[in-house]
Amino acid sequence: GIFMFDTSTIDDADSISAATLSLFGSLKDDTLGITPTLNIYSSAPASTADVVAGDYDSLGTTAFATGITQADYRISPYNDLALNASGKANISKTGVSKFGFTSVSDRDNSAPTWVSGSNGEVTTISADTADVTQDPKLLVNHSVPVVASAQSNFLLLGVS
Numbered sequence: 770g771i772f773m774f775d776t777s778t779i780d781d782a783d784s785i786s787a788a789t790l791s792l793f794g795s796l797k798d799d800t801l802g803i804t805p806t807l808n809i810y811s812s813a814p815a816s817t818a819d820v821v822a823g824d825y826d827s828l829g830t831t832a833f834a835t836g837i838t839q840a841d842y843r844i845s846p847y848n849d850l851a852l853n854a855s856g857k858a859n860i861s862k863t864g865v866s867k868f869g870f871t872s873v874s875d876r877d878n879s880a881p882t883w884v885s886g887s888n889g890e891v892t893t894i895s896a897d898t899a900d901v902t903q904d905p906k907l908l909v910n911h912s913v914p915v916v917a918s919a920q921s922n923f924l925l926l927g928v929s
Contacts, residue, residue, distance in 0.1 A: 770870040770893055771812045771820045771827075774907045779862045783911040788857050790834070790868060791847040793903040796892035799839055803881045803889045805872040808836040809850050811859055812869035828869035830876045831855050842891050847906075860909060868907075 833856030
């Protein structure tokens with residue numbers, strides 16, 4: 770999955786202290802028996818307006834959170850993935866932040882053993898569904914940096 774968020778409203782000077790990407794699950798199946806772990810990675814789709822089939826291979830290899838096992842992946846409510854330093858650094862303060870969600874073994878290039886008629890998958894609710902209460906969401910804690918300033922004391926004397 771590829772998820773994009775317009776984060777341009779975060780001031781460029783702000784510091785990001787924490788961020789959580791939340792995905793609402795809709796399906797999980799592991800008849801293949803591979804018990805996958807899933808994680809968040811960078812993505813680089815050709816467009817920020819639309820995801821197309823050719824974007825599937827645009828995901829990076831650096832994990833942006835602690836992975837979640839398929840067994841722990843929830844269909845309801847949200848699956849919250851706290852972003853690590855790399856994930857927080859991926860948040861654009863001037864445009865669109867792009868993330869991918871996939872199996873760790875896909876990013877490690879580890880093929881599962883093939884079993885006829887079996888599969889392993891998870892599905893998340895996308896922002897394209899009518900029910901916006903289950904849309905993917907990115908919560909970013911950010912703040913204006915504290916700037917030390919010099920203070921001058923003046924004494925105004927009047928002349929009589």
